[in-house]
Amino acid sequence: MNKAKLGMVCDHIRLDEKLIIEAAKKMDVPLNIYNADDLFLGIDEESTFEPVILQRSISYFRNLHITALLEKMGVQVVNSFHSALICGNKALSSLTLSKAGVPTPKTFIAFSKEGALKALEKLGYPAVLKPVVGSWGRLIALLKDSESAKAILESREYMFPIYQIYYLQEMIKKPDRDIRCFVIGDQAVAAIYRYSPPGEFKT
Template sequence: MHSTAALEGLGVKVINCLNTGIFAGNKLFTHMLLKKAGVPTPDATVAFSKDSALQALDTQGYPKIIKPTVGSWGRLISKLNDKDSAEGIIESRENMYPIYQVHYLEEFVKRPPRDIRAIMVGDKIVAAIYRNSEHWKTNMALGGVAEPCKVTQEMEEMCIKAKKAVQGDIVGVDLMESEEKGLVVHEVNNTTEYKNTVRVCEVDIPSLMLDYALKIDK
């Protein structure tokens, strides 16, 4: 983000601008922008103290997912099944760096044992994968297994809205197939990884990214 700010300050065109890094790099900011853009997303609550977080959980019920607003690879994301687990996990966060004391609580979405990673280059999904896992976390870094996912018009339209909501150029959009709501977007990645997408979809994503960069630079 700092190098992006420095380059933009010099008048350089940066793919995924500073705003994209700020908006997509924070789950709370992303959630708010997706809601404003009319993109279906899991219900979420933010609390700024242990007591208010527990009160929200008592009111809304369990299970819930607690996430750091800034983070990746599924780290420090926990499932809160009951009040005992919530008290223990939230108390531990209260002793961490202040950013982890922002308690972002997200609904536990009922879905198949997978989610979807769609790679956007401009206004097009160039490839998408299912990330399958027997665990409720599907991150590839935690053992998720990739397989190709067919891109639908509904998915692409939703991803275009999500990309524009965070002012992105090249992003990874993560979606879930909710039993109640259909497709929902739960994250937008401004520094998306694509190694496994290239591997299973056999799409040369780096070349498409370079072609896009050269095109908009003219």
């Protein structure tokens, strides 16, 4: 019986990747590791990769482009380009959750500073401004009132265009923690508390 073969693309070997490597060894599954920094892929090249590749690149944009190229070669990538595109973009994630009937905080998306301020009048203060692409809480801002909103929105006008898609959400009153739940199919398989650092509203 032929053993399943896997590949894994990553740019850093973190704990997550170490656990994947360890699990592959325990299951006696051959696993080739590809450093994303060393990859260069031709658009019309045939695949020399394993049939299934685990995509572990930290960078959202690097992840998308490598995945698109591998999928064009016929490689099955986990997670797929479509999944990564949606999950890495808060606006697309919110749209997907809304279509599926999943309750989420009230959200508005605006495309100019003026539009964002009008949306905030409807949303109310305090509100939260988030970049549509980004992680680890970077560039998330608490908008306490219209004056602070104007100042923060004005600063975004000098950033890259991606930061001029204004993703605005109502501020949810909660303890100093939230819950991150991991769901596979229709089953919740794990959940963790994420706590806010002292003096922070972000978890």
